[in-house]
Amino acid sequence: MPPPSNLRLDRLPSPLGEILLVTDEAGAVRAIDFHDYVPRMTRLLRLHHGDPPLTDGAAPVETRQALTAYFDGQFEALADIPWATGGTAFQQQVWTALRDIPAGTTSTYAALAARIGKPSAVRAVGAANGANPIAILVPCHRLIGADGSLTGYGGGLQRKRWLLEHEGARQAR
Structure with missing residues (x-):
């Protein structure tokens, strides 16, 4: 899979603190981490995707809604979120x-x-x-x-x- 050319960083409130949500230009999730684990997220992004630009921007509405629904107890809401990542x-x-x-x-x-x-x-x-x-x-x-x-x-x-x-x-x- 080719690395993304651009990544967007969105921030979502959650019961566990702010969630960092990284999506690519097609809307696929490339990373999810917690606000106090930025170095970990950055390291994993670099490891799996190289060093594409990371700019502030909203994730797809459906992805945001599905994560909110998960925290509201609708666990199956995560099933249809598109994701892509590097890795072996x-x-x-x-x-x-x-x-x-x-x-x-x-x-x-x-x-x-x-x-x-x-x-x-x-x-x-x-x-x-x-x-x-x-x-x-x-x-x-x-x-x-x-x-x-x-x-x-x-x-x-x-x-x-x-x-x-x-x-x-x-x-x-």
């Missing part, structure tokens, strides 16, 4: 598999590795999960440790806990 074929496979974990449920790194046919790639799944530039939309927060504990999350464990509780996940600890 393996990362893309992990991120696509993450989208198959329904809201309100969790999975483990080992279970996701098995699901994609690479049961010995647990650590690689963890690394791909940590490199996900599209938080919430690609729900990396739904992966937990084998013992049911919350493990790392790019936006902080308190946000991971909140997202899982918001979605009604029974295993959120």
Whole structure:
């Protein structure tokens, strides 16, 4: 996939603080992160897309509405948001598999590795999960440790806990 020639940065209020939403010229989401994680977002954008200009601008109305609906409890609203990102074929496979974990449920790194046919790639799944530039939309927060504990999350464990509780996940600890 060719890198985008221009990226727009929008800011949305949320119960977790301001969300940074980056979309490309076609309206596809390229990054979602939290206001206090700008260096992480910038690093992932550069890693996945090179260094296209990032200018202030509104994301598509449908994308903004879908994210708002998610925070209002309409979890299925995220399903139709277009997204595109760089990353290796393996990362893309992990991120696509993450989208198959329904809201309100969790999975483990080992279970996701098995699901994609690479049961010995647990650590690689963890690394791909940590490199996900599209938080919430690609729900990396739904992966937990084998013992049911919350493990790392790019936006902080308190946000991971909140997202899982918001979605009604029974295993959120």
